[in-house]
Amino acid sequence: MSRKNNMLKQKKINARILKDKIFSGVIFLFSFITISPIIFIIINLISKGYKQINLSFFTETTPDTYEAMVAVSNNKIIPGGILNGITGSFLMVSLASIMAIPIGILIGIYLYENSSKRYANIVRDITDILQGVPSIVLGLISYFWVVKNITNGFSALAGSTALAIMMLPLIIRSTEETFKMIPGTIKEAAIALGVPYHKIIFRVLIPTGFSGLLTGILLAISRIIGETAPLMLTALGSMKVSFNIEKPISAVPLLIWEFYNDPNMVNLIWASSLFLMIFVLTLNLLSKYIVQRSI
Amino acid sequence: MNSEKTTKLILFFASLIVIFILFGMVFSLIDGAVPIFKKFGFGFLFSSKWNPTEGHEAYGALPFIIGTLVTSIIALLICFPLAFSTSLFIGEYYKGTKLAKLVGTLVDMLAGIPSIVYGLWGFYVLRPIIIDLGFNDQGYGIFTSGLILAIMIVPYSTSISTEIISMVSKDLKEAAYSLGATRKDVILNVIIPNASSGIFTSYILAFGRALGETMAVTMLIGNANKIPVSIFDTGNTMASVIANQFGEADGLKLSALIAIALLLFLISGIVNGIGKIVIKKVY
Numbered sequence: 001m002s003r004k005n006n007m008l009k010q011k012k013i014n015a016r017i018l019k020d021k022i023f024s025g026v027i028f029l030f031s032f033i034t035i036s037p038i039i040f041i042i043i044n045l046i047s048k049g050y051k052q053i054n055l056s057f058f059t060e061t062t063p064d065t066y067e068a069m070v071a072v073s074n075n076k077i078i079p080g081g082i083l084n085g086i087t088g089s090f091l092m093v094s095l096a097s098i099m100a101i102p103i104g105i106l107i108g109i110y111l112y113e114n115s116s117k118r119y120a121n122i123v124r125d126i127t128d129i130l131q132g133v134p135s136i137v138l139g140l141i142s143y144f145w146v147v148k149n150i151t152n153g154f155s156a157l158a159g160s161t162a163l164a165i166m167m168l169p170l171i172i173r174s175t176e177e178t179f180k181m182i183p184g185t186i187k188e189a190a191i192a193l194g195v196p197y198h199k200i201i202f203r204v205l206i207p208t209g210f211s212g213l214l215t216g217i218l219l220a221i222s223r224i225i226g227e228t229a230p231l232m233l234t235a236l237g238s239m240k241v242s243f244n245i246e247k248p249i250s251a252v253p254l255l256i257w258e259f260y261n262d263p264n265m266v267n268l269i270w271a272s273s274l275f276l277m278i279f280v281l282t283l284n285l286l287s288k289y290i291v292q293r294s295i
Numbered sequence: 296m297n298s299e300k301t302t303k304l305i306l307f308f309a310s311l312i313v314i315f316i317l318f319g320m321v322f323s324l325i326d327g328a329v330p331i332f333k334k335f336g337f338g339f340l341f342s343s344k345w346n347p348t349e350g351h352e353a354y355g356a357l358p359f360i361i362g363t364l365v366t367s368i369i370a371l372l373i374c375f376p377l378a379f380s381t382s383l384f385i386g387e388y389y390k391g392t393k394l395a396k397l398v399g400t401l402v403d404m405l406a407g408i409p410s411i412v413y414g415l416w417g418f419y420v421l422r423p424i425i426i427d428l429g430f431n432d433q434g435y436g437i438f439t440s441g442l443i444l445a446i447m448i449v450p451y452s453t454s455i456s457t458e459i460i461s462m463v464s465k466d467l468k469e470a471a472y473s474l475g476a477t478r479k480d481v482i483l484n485v486i487i488p489n490a491s492s493g494i495f496t497s498y499i500l501a502f503g504r505a506l507g508e509t510m511a512v513t514m515l516i517g518n519a520n521k522i523p524v525s526i527f528d529t530g531n532t533m534a535s536v537i538a539n540q541f542g543e544a545d546g547l548k549l550s551a552l553i554a555i556a557l558l559l560f561l562i563s564g565i566v567n568g569i570g571k572i573v574i575k576k577v578y
Contacts (some may be wrong), residue, residue, distance in 0.1 A: 019479060020477035023478070023479040024478065024479070027380045027383050028380075030376050031380050031381045031383075034377040034378070034380070034402060034453070035381075035401040037405065037446045038404050038408070039401070041408060041412070041413075041416050044416060044419075044420060106305065106306055107310050107312065109306055110306040110307065110309060110310045113306065119310075123314065125571075126317050128567070130313060130316065130317060132503055132507075132564060133563070133564075134506065134508075134534055134563055135507065136507065136509045136534045136537050136556070137320075137324075137507070137556045137559060140324075140541075140553065144323045165316060168312075168313065168316070169313075196299060197298070197302045197303070198301075222407060225409075226408075226411065227409070227410075228409070228509075229410070229510050232538060232542075233541055253409055253411050256411050256412075256415070257411060260414075260415060260514070273415055276409055276412065277412055281404060281407055284407045288400075
């Protein structure tokens, strides 16, 4: 009798172990499915894009459709490159950084200094709301504010305004988080020495939290550099290299969108996407590296 | 005036900028949306007509509201098992190991890929698969967009869920193990109840992300200004209709697009707000 009981118990235990194993198996399977797209995307971009990457890809502007068509029909690689996109992205991201980083850091410091004030909480909530605004809405806003009222036409300034509004909340939050991690004693020591407040900011807080700030900035840039939708509504795109902030300008993601819409340029899509992805991932990894080194 | 006060004043004025931006944004959107609401009233929200021909102009936001909600819900449904499993993988099964770190990095990389690259990948890789499976002829549509959105939002829900799951106290888990619980029992009866509100929030925030995604959806949804009849039908979302129609828009049509942007702003604001409130209540 007791033997039978034991066997029954053993059976139950085995069933439970089996269920546990199936459960783990499902978890592992789904985890594998989750990471497979990134591997596929990277393999896809590299295998389709590497052919077009050469020196002229970085030093020449986009070819027109006809040139591309001739090259494709002769089975050659498409001449020209994405220089206009690279310079445009560079200009707009730099402008956006100039607008967003100083203000973002100031606001971050304000939140850090007044962390428990009611007004600071409101500012923090508003920052969160801004961070959640879809990028296309920001593009529309920049269209109204800059394209219609300031530059009277699509412009690099409008594009960078949209990017700056996107960047601002990211910088604010990362600044606040960085300064929160700095030991209060360092600041108190400076106060005890009678250092004026603006010097504490520039000589104590910013140097101590520098790696944190830099990480936040790099992540914010990596977030905005791939943005396409707001730029379609503001910067529009251009076939020439331009540094005029009042004129339409191109950007790497905008060029990808143009190539996508032009059947002759398809081959350039992959190279440009590969370039953009490598750039973004490098920024990401770099910021991770900085965080790890500073800890 | 001493420098102390000046510094504080500068900081305070800087903080006014975010408030100015947000209120300016709301003002501009409402201001731009007024003509369409004057003409069609709140019927604009419930109409499914979209006719830009002069003289017969009629605009309604309903197809886009439905398109946005349906694509995002599909994305959430696909995202759920993936993100949940991955966060258990990183935060419980292989917590603290190199393998977990590798998987975590790969998932983070998903968040770094620009929306337009997802669109391309969806167009050239995912769409042919959908066609081969016979779901629909063109491969465009609500389902394809939902699928790509799911991949795009997985990293957001995974990273928050992982953090919450790995925070569940060791004592609780060990107590359950000592009672003879298997890992599955521990996950279902200890980890999930303890981390449920955090996990819930992670999906709310991911949902908020999906609502506003533009490029990838624009490239895959098929851009039809009608209410989709099935999940394999083509459609349009609020974000994709703005991206698509903005180029040729002026007058009443532009106003309609702005009203859609205002709606999108409100809906994603509410969804994100709910997420933030839940996460604040818990921690």
